[in-house]
Amino acid sequence: MIPFIELALNGIVSGLVIGLAALSITLVFGVARFPNAATGDVMSLGAFAALAGASASGTLLIGGVFGIAVAAFVSLACYFLVFQKLSSRPPVASLLASIGVAFVIRAVMGVVFGHQQKVFDLPLARPWRVLDIRFHPTDLKISLAALATLVAVFLILHATPIGRRMRAVADDPSLARVSGISPRRIMVALWLLSGAVAGIAGILVGIKTVVTPEMGWDLLLPAFAAAIFGGIGHPVGAVVAGVILGIVQEVATPFVGFTYKIALSFAVLLAVLLIRPKGLFGTVAGAR
């Protein structure tokens, strides 16, 4: 029983991180109707930038802020340089372009940072034991950081005028034109927010495991699965689905093996699309 509780706890931690990545995807997919396959590589970039920032400044905090800023800026740059011009084109154009952007970002990371695994330089901490259940202090910090991010995003979406506009546009794209705030400002805020969230997700994955150029791409499938599972354009859904997916993946690992963890998210994605395409809370249907 105890190993399972440990796995489930671990699942919640990695699920929160998947949830963050899914949140980044669902924001852009829901508001801008754009399936952004570059999200994973923006995550990796955030982690690498944070690493560089941390080693230059000597503190993880400054490194983290730098990583988030780089991810947000690159996300916005992708929008202005590429994605903006594709809004009236068929989905295949957005998909291919975002995958192209993903490849370019990863190529730059590969050349600049190399392909060796890198780790964040963190003080070693002894795991806590409560009733024989082990739990790492680092995991607690990761969870708290993820939760703080979620709270911040929800505050932005619900308590700021631009956030409310974003939600309104997510519910009904035709509203974009009649709302008082210019669509351009909504889009700028949206891509910055989405990039920042992806950056945080990447940094947290990097802290929990290792940093490689491929780490973000490898999380893309679980992230899309969680975004669709939660209902496209539904931030709470993305996070809840991410946590569920994280727990399922971890708890199932002893049965299906480590490599099939990712296949599980594919199974979930498929099951959701075929059985309940609206997702847990969603309104936009992926089926026809």
Next chain:
Amino acid sequence: MEAYLVAIAIVAAIYVLLALGLNLQYGLTGIINFGHVGFFCVGAYTAALLAEKGWPPLLSFSAAAALAMLAAWPMGLISLKLREDYFAIVSLGFSEVVRLVVTSEKWLTSGVQGITGIPKLFGGLATGLPNSLAVLAVLVAVNLLAIAAMRRIVTSPFGRTIEAIRDNEEAVKALGKDPAAFKIQVLMLGAALAGVAGAFYAHYIGYISPDQFIPLVTFQIWMAIIMGGVGRISGALAGTFILMLFLEGSRFLRDIMPFISEVEMASVRLGVVGLALVLFTLYRPTGLMGDFTRK
């Protein structure tokens, strides 16, 4: 030099098979298949494993095509249910799952170590040029057959209907035709071509491992058909030619600039494919959507 050219021609001919299949699926029918490499992988592993068991090539190649088709069948059913962008994501996931399976099922595939010592086709012939030329001859014959079949399809009522599905699936339904059977057949046929390509690849390279079947392969084929112009057989050929120039050029570049490591070169290749996808979708949409002068 001859050996080098023959080697390139063989790889190019394998890529042409992949491009023809993807062109049938996307260029003619409008199915966004982001998992093409998955069918390629199924074909490669099927042929390699059956060759190990001593199956004659004719049978093992047929099995490679059949298994790839079998893998495409459920994908076809799924494609009927999903919006096109969601199917694209699912098909990408499918190819990643195929890679996970060949990574995990070590008892069958030796996992990440891969399968080595896959026998060359025409083992009876002297290794080197005679052998390669024989392989090339067979590949060219298979390509000509595939091109002839594609031409037949394009000019047939079937071809007209799949193009109608691409242009407007709702209208096809409104006029009383069910797109289902068409889309499933197209996915399976494209997968069969990819499966045969995989079989040739496994036998020619002699060694396969999961990391040869990454999504980058799929998007190289996408790059090829977009550059050549989708929906045309000649486009698939021209695009593959450009792709080969690029792949071989990057290898040549590394030969004269040894200070670039192979890993760095892999990154550069990835970046160039990515950049090509971005630039062509942005600035040459007719490559992606086809224009009004198709044939």
Next chain:
Amino acid sequence: MTLLVENITKAYGGQVVVDHASLRVDTGGMVGLIGPNGAGKSTFFSLVTGFIEGEGGAMTLDDRAIGSLSPQARAQAGMVRTFQVPREYTHLTVRENLMAAAPGQAGDSLLNVFFRPGRVAEEEKALAIRVEEAIAFLRLGAVADTPAGMLSGGQKKLVELGRALMTGAKLILLDEPFAGVNPVLIEELSERIRELNARGIAFLIIEHDLGALSRLVPMLYVMDRGRIIASGAPADVLADPLVREAYLGGTT
């Protein structure tokens, strides 16, 4: 072929778009369905042709229940629709658009394409003759080899009509055939519809614009806010105070 629609209903998120609407088109009939913008006419069409699923009510085609059939099955049963925004096959030529609409072609099977080329070629030849007749009838000869995506709005409507003809439909549902079509072509289109009706093909026509339609159809239904509020001969219906209110006092 008689189409009978009884009490069909559709709501989106609590808002009723089609509200217990009933309608009848008799064999060889010619019926119009009018109403202000947003009255639910197009939704009604989509319900009848199976593109969206309704809530309750009944639909029969020659006494056969069609409520649970797929759009393609309803089209195969002899009822074919067009779309308000034409859905031509953009890359196919006008001729190919029409040929692609022919049902039951042996050449639609890959097996036949490869193993019975003779039979496929014969069918194609016969089909080409029928298509040529349709092209001549619709006066589309000059653009027969032009990709349909390059045609004018009115020509696209003709192509859609032509495709519907090629299916051998007994009942054709036209969704705003005159919208975005220039006045000369409207007359042309009306004339073609009249001729086809004389050959026994029934029509159900949605229009927003009353003028052309009331000259064309002997029977008119009026829809407002999802409900059928009047029906009868055009002159009577248009004199109905309810209808006048819907049009003049309504959301037009």
